Amino acid sequence: MSADIDQIIRKTEEICISTGVKLTPKRKHTLLVLLTASVPLSAYEIAEQYKIKFNETLPVMSVYRIMNFLIQEKLVHKLETANRYVACAHITCDHPHEIPQFLICDRCHTVKEVGIKKRIISELKHSIEHTGFTLSSHQLELHGLCEQCRGHTL
Template sequence: MTVDIDHIIQKSQEACASAGVKLTTKRKNVLIVLLRSPIPLSAYEIVERYKVQLNETLPVMSVYRILDFLIHEKLVHKLETASLYIACAHIACDHQHETPQFLICDRCHSVKEIGVKKHVMAELARGIQNTGFTLAHQQLELHGICNRCQNGSI
């Protein structure tokens, strides 16, 4: 699957503009670094790739602030179990997004983002509520082995 980065950046800029915020050059470049990566990255890996790809240094604290912005604007997700970041797979979609579920390969570290239907999340929330537990957020991360690794393609 090829990623049309220009189209995704255009959609990202439009989404930011409609939210009344700006996708600055540095924010855009961090997003591009994530879009170019086949695996999720740490903030420090983003700093390294930013320097290689753009021949420009960016302090890690700036990357964290930029990532916070990109997460808030739903352009990037943080994988909580690994403290890694990945561009949202649905930036250029015109439909309403579902709750993200991430399928993380424990061998090659690739990530597949899929949406969980609202009724499934509602049922899960009811079950959780019945235990008296308060859910902080609804992102799901499941670990396993992807098809490529199962078939020995890697």
Template sequence: MPIEIEKIIKKSQETCALAGVKLTNKRKNVLIVLLNSKTPLSAYDIADRYKVQFQESVPVMSVYRMLDFLINERLVHKLETSGQYISCAHITCNHQHEAPQFLICDHCGSVNEVGMKKPIVDEIERSVQDTGFTLTHRQLELHGICKRCLNRSV
């Protein structure tokens, strides 16, 4: 396992321990599958890659339960527009996590996670509340073309 992934897994285990929960081997392996992917994955993709990487089958329903756990512990995000999953880009950071904003490339499928500053999120929430609507989820997903794909088309 690459050193960077080892560092992320160690921090993830510490985070879970502080929360009083356990990052089991299977949960850890699902996280590793996501960490090794350059693009978001569906639960089915994760199950397929899990089998290849760890020579062990895992039912898709179990993958969903493990993903729910990893999302709850803020180690993984679900991209609502695609129903796919991505590891959190800020697992090893020591700062307070901001509301996630995902920049999704419609050409290559890459995703860049950028935190939204609290004043921006507060302003969006105020604007939404002024319409009588209540936000239940503060994640923002923006689609476009990444710099790498844009440079390829020039």
């Protein structure tokens, strides 16, 4: 395991202790699968990678339950438009987190997580509410081409 991943796992364990929840070995291993993935993974891909990395079968229904736990603890995000999961890029940060915004490359499927100021989301929500529409999620997912893929098309 790399030093970065070791640090993320230590911070994850601290977060779980501070919130009074348990980071079981399966939860930890599932997070490790996401941390070592280069692109977001579906529940089925997580189960497949889990079996390869840990030589143990993890039923897809268990993956969904674990993902719900990790999302609740703000360690993982679900990309709704792709129906895939990605580890939070800010697990080890000590600063207050902004609302996550995801920049998703349509070619290589990499994801960059960036924060959006709460003030901007608040203004957007206020503007939307004037239409009679109510937001159920503040998560933004923007699709396009990353810098590397954009360079291949020039």
